Amino acid sequence: MNSKRRKSSNKGKAPFRHKKSLGQNFLCDDAIIEAIVDSTEADDRTLVVEIGPGEGALTTKLVERAGRVAAIELDDRLIPILHTMFALHDNFRLIHEDILQVDLAALTEEEMREHGLEHLAVVGNLPYYITTPIIMHLLEAELPYRSITVMMQKEVGERLLAEPGTRLAGAITHAVHYHCEVSKVCDVPRTAFNPPPKVDSMVLRLNRREHPPIETADADFYFRCVKAGYALRRKTLPNALAAMEGVTREQIGRALEEANIDASRRAETLSMEEFARLADCLREE
Ligand code: SAM
Numbered sequence: 001m002n003s004k005r006r007k008s009s010n011k012g013k014a015p016f017r018h019k020k021s022l023g024q025n026f027l028c029d030d031a032i033i034e035a036i037v038d039s040t041e042a043d044d045r046t047l048v049v050e051i052g053p054g055e056g057a058l059t060t061k062l063v064e065r066a067g068r069v070a071a072i073e074l075d076d077r078l079i080p081i082l083h084t085m086f087a088l089h090d091n092f093r094l095i096h097e098d099i100l101q102v103d104l105a106a107l108t109e110e111e112m113r114e115h116g117l118e119h120l121a122v123v124g125n126l127p128y129y130i131t132t133p134i135i136m137h138l139l140e141a142e143l144p145y146r147s148i149t150v151m152m153q154k155e156v157g158e159r160l161l162a163e164p165g166t167r168l169a170g171a172i173t174h175a176v177h178y179h180c181e182v183s184k185v186c187d188v189p190r191t192a193f194n195p196p197p198k199v200d201s202m203v204l205r206l207n208r209r210e211h212p213p214i215e216t217a218d219a220d221f222y223f224r225c226v227k228a229g230y231a232l233r234r235k236t237l238p239n240a241l242a243a244m245e246g247v248t249r250e251q252i253g254r255a256l257e258e259a260n261i262d263a264s265r266r267a268e269t270l271s272m273e274e275f276a277r278l279a280d281c282l283r284e285e
Contacts (some may be wrong), residue, residue, distance in 0.1 A: 016055065018195055022075055023127030027057040027151075029192035032203070034061070039149040039185045039205050040121040042066035047117040049108060051099050051124030051134060051150075055077065056085050058123060063089045067117045070107060072099050089114075100133055104141040120144055123152040128197070132156070132172055139179050148206040149185060157202030158186070165271035171230035172270060175223065177213065180206035216276040218283055221226075225279040229267025237270075237278075238263050247282065255282035 012082055013161065018024040036058060042048050044067045053059045053071040055078065062069045068091045079096050086092040093111070095102060108120055122145050124136055131152045138148055152160075160176050161184060185203035190196040206272035215223040222246060232240035241252045256263050259277040261270070270278070278281055 014025065015182070016077070016081075019075065021129075023052075023129050024075070025125075025193040025195060025197045026054045027190075027192060028194045029126055032186065032188055032192050033057055035186050036123060036125070036149055036203055037061040037150065040066070040123050040147065043119075045117055046119040046121055047108060047115070048112050049104070049120070049122045051122070051125055052273065053082060053094075054125070056082060058125065059086065062123070063092050066121075067091060068093070068111060068115050070095060070111055072097055072102055074098050083267050100130065100137055104138065105141055108143055119146050120145055122148040123150070128143070128153050128156075128199075135160075136171065136175065139175055145208050147208070148180070149203060150206070151188065151201050151203045154187065154200040155201045157204050160204055160206075163271075165269060167268065170208060171223075171226050172261070173276065174226045176206060177272065178209075180208055180210070180220070182206055197244065214276045215274045217280045221283050222276055222279040226267070226275055229275070230268070233266060233268050236264055236266055237261070240267055241282070247285075251282060251285035255285055 005162050009130060018026070025039070040048055042062060042065050046066045047068040048062050048069045050059060050062060050069060050071040053073050059069060059071055059082070063086060070093045071082065072095045073079065074097065079094065095107070107133055111117065112120065120143060122138060122143070135150070159168055159170050159173055160182055162173055164174050164177055183205050185205050188201040188203060190198070225241065228244045229237060230238045232243065238249060238252050239246060242249050253263065255278060258281040260276070261274055261278055
């Protein structure tokens with residue numbers, strides 16, 4: 001939004017002071033806004049859950065296109081602004097809460113059932129200080145989404161796009177690839193925001209998989225192993241996994257041998273299949 005328009009819409013009011021602590025960098029590039037909204041593929045049978053609507057840059061387009069929009073915003077000061085902006089849209093619901101505290105499964109189930117909606121899309125220009133917790137919160141809620149379209153810091157986007165078992169991957173890469181197919185929507189320069197952040201950004205689309213790409217006897221145990229492995233990613237697997245509760249070094253040694261994985265390797269070199277094999281062998285110990 002240019003400063004002239006901002007001035008006239010805020011007539012008589014103090015200008016909005018962006019809070020750095022809440023990751024408030026608002027989008028002001030129409031082409032990027034369009035690309036994000038298009039990526040949701042929202043239609044009148046779709047519920048869109050938006051994380052952090054801010055001053056409504058994405059929301060304005062979403063309410064025109066989706067069956068319903070449930071937007072979750074933490075900042076008290078934005079609540080009256082958003083209520084006023086969307087007062088004439090009866091397909092808009094504002095939830096004034098911390099996204100990490102919202103029971104997303106209950107919210108989406110209720111909204112879809114009450115309004116007869118068939119599809120779910122999640123979207124957000126994320127507050128970067130909690131990108132990873134938000135993505136984990138979304139994945140762990142096991143929602144029936146078709147896609148999650150999220151803006152994040154470029155380096156985090158590259159981590160999520162990386163193949164597990166390659167240098168850029170992290171524990172979150174395993175979680176995301178287990179649940180979703182990941183693709184890049186676009187790169188976003190810092191000039192697309194007001195105020196501009198100190199980093200470049202990237203929009204990713206995560207399409208929910210019907211089935212995970214690997215088989216494992218116990219997905220929770222697989223993720224415990226992945227987390228332990230990456231928590232000490234510079235250490236070899238025996239040293240990193242030894243930090244797991246209830247697991248002995250002898251058991252780790254036998255599991256590595258049975259899974260045919262060299263004990264000198266580090267977690268970051270293991271593919272998802274190898275991690276699954278190792279987790280299954282360790283679980284059997
Ligand atoms: N969607 C808007 C846009 O693209 O212009 C704003 C995006 S801004 C990067 C992130 C938004 O998330 C802000 O509105 C901020 O207040 C909100 N936010 C920050 N922490 C939050 C939290 N824990 N739960 C919900 N919203 C949060």
